[in-house]
Amino acid sequence: MAELFQFELVSPERQLLSDxxxxxxxxxxxxxxxxxxxHAPFISTILxxxxxxxxxANSWDEYFVRGGFxxxxxxxxxxxxxxxxxxxxxxxxxxxxxxxxxxEDVADAKDDETKQKAEMTLxxxxxxxxxxxxx
Amino acid sequence: MPSLKxxxxxxxxxxxxxxxxxxxxxxxxxxxxxxxxxxxxxxPYAERMGAVLANLAVAFEGRDDAPKxxxxxxxxxxxxxxxxxxxxGLCGGxxxxxxxxxxxxxxxxxxxxxxxxIICVGKKGYDALKxxxxxxxxxxxxxxxxxxxxxxxxxxxxxxxxSMFENGxxxxxxxxxxxxxxxxxxxxxxxQLIPAQFETTxxxxxxxxxxxxxxxxxxxxxxxxxxxxxxxxxxxxxxxENAASEQGAxxxxxDNATRNAGEMIDKLTINYNRQRQAQITTELIEIISxxxxx
Numbered sequence: 364m365a366e367l368f369q370f371e372l373v374s375p376e377r378q379l380l381s382d383x384x385x386x387x388x389x390x391x392x393x394x395x396x397x398x399x400x401x402h403a404p405f406i407s408t409i410l411x412x413x414x415x416x417x418x419x420a421n422s423w424d425e426y427f428v429r430g431g432f433x434x435x436x437x438x439x440x441x442x443x444x445x446x447x448x449x450x451x452x453x454x455x456x457x458x459x460x461x462x463x464x465x466x467e468d469v470a471d472a473k474d475d476e477t478k479q480k481a482e483m484t485l486x487x488x489x490x491x492x493x494x495x496x497x498x
Numbered sequence: 499m500p501s502l503k504x505x506x507x508x509x510x511x512x513x514x515x516x517x518x519x520x521x522x523x524x525x526x527x528x529x530x531x532x533x534x535x536x537x538x539x540x541x542p543y544a545e546r547m548g549a550v551l552a553n554l555a556v557a558f559e560g561r562d563d564a565p566k567x568x569x570x571x572x573x574x575x576x577x578x579x580x581x582x583x584x585x586x587g588l589c590g591g592x593x594x595x596x597x598x599x600x601x602x603x604x605x606x607x608x609x610x611x612x613x614x615x616i617i618c619v620g621k622k623g624y625d626a627l628k629x630x631x632x633x634x635x636x637x638x639x640x641x642x643x644x645x646x647x648x649x650x651x652x653x654x655x656x657x658x659x660x661s662m663f664e665n666g667x668x669x670x671x672x673x674x675x676x677x678x679x680x681x682x683x684x685x686x687x688x689x690q691l692i693p694a695q696f697e698t699t700x701x702x703x704x705x706x707x708x709x710x711x712x713x714x715x716x717x718x719x720x721x722x723x724x725x726x727x728x729x730x731x732x733x734x735x736x737x738x739e740n741a742a743s744e745q746g747a748x749x750x751x752x753d754n755a756t757r758n759a760g761e762m763i764d765k766l767t768i769n770y771n772r773q774r775q776a777q778i779t780t781e782l783i784e785i786i787s788x789x790x791x792x
Contacts, residue, residue, distance in 0.1 A: 377539040
């Protein structure tokens, strides 16, 4: 049995989750990463995507997160996301809105670097939407 | 001396006013609970954000490549005041207090020869400031149509501020709002947004020194990503605190108004009764003296 650690998922509007869990998979800026108990202190920004939380051996809870960062410290993980919605509750409009925002970001980008970043975000978002459609 | 009829009319009108203030008080109480919950729900996010940024800030102290949002432009010639107030009045000193704090700051800055720009969030702040500082107000943000402030409202304001900063339109940005202490106490607060200031408590500093963080991507990039976000978060928090404060202030103001109306009704009623009695006595005397004359 995997060991439990404290996990918190917080959005500006409310605290979605604060619980003991065994494993969390976070869509990090440089690839997905999993967090288990006693992970080294670590900070990463996150890309829009699906955050998976495992409470027991065979079930995952999934949340759609967008914009923010993950902070592993003191044996616990905190994910601060600008938007965080349980996958079951997410609506078509919210996703469309997110994609529209991302497209505007691409259009507004002033230099190549920000543009590249915005494009990456957009591509990632589209992937997520595709994946969600299949469910 | 007002006639009996006049008095009756006045009593009726004060009673009507009292009913309105009573209703407003109850509405404010109901809204207050919701606003307070929202403000409290937003707190963990802002606090965490602050803690992480404070940690990162320690690492960047004194470095030349620190982002401008944190270190500032090295100038303090142009000040941007972001004044967040309510959209509606009838809430005691709430709007006036925030406007007063901002006005004093603006005055002293102008006296020092600095340029002041003001963005008003909420109509009441604009009303209070436009007479003296109308020329300094460059924009007003209208949230009247927004029922419950969401993060995207704050984000919009935050983005606007950042794009202005990037265009070099100001050097220092300060946010004015009212902190919700309790139902009867709201404290007008000023908070410097740019350059960002972090309260590093000793506990934070200790934790930062002890745990060596790994960063992904680089520290610089994370900081560049988080600082703009932090501004939106601070604005969001200010708006929520404001919403709770406004309802609290309105509740106590309306409570007072209701009580005053009650006192007024009592006074008017005594007056009314006295006059009525006097009139009856006069009538009786007239009848009796008429009967005696026969």
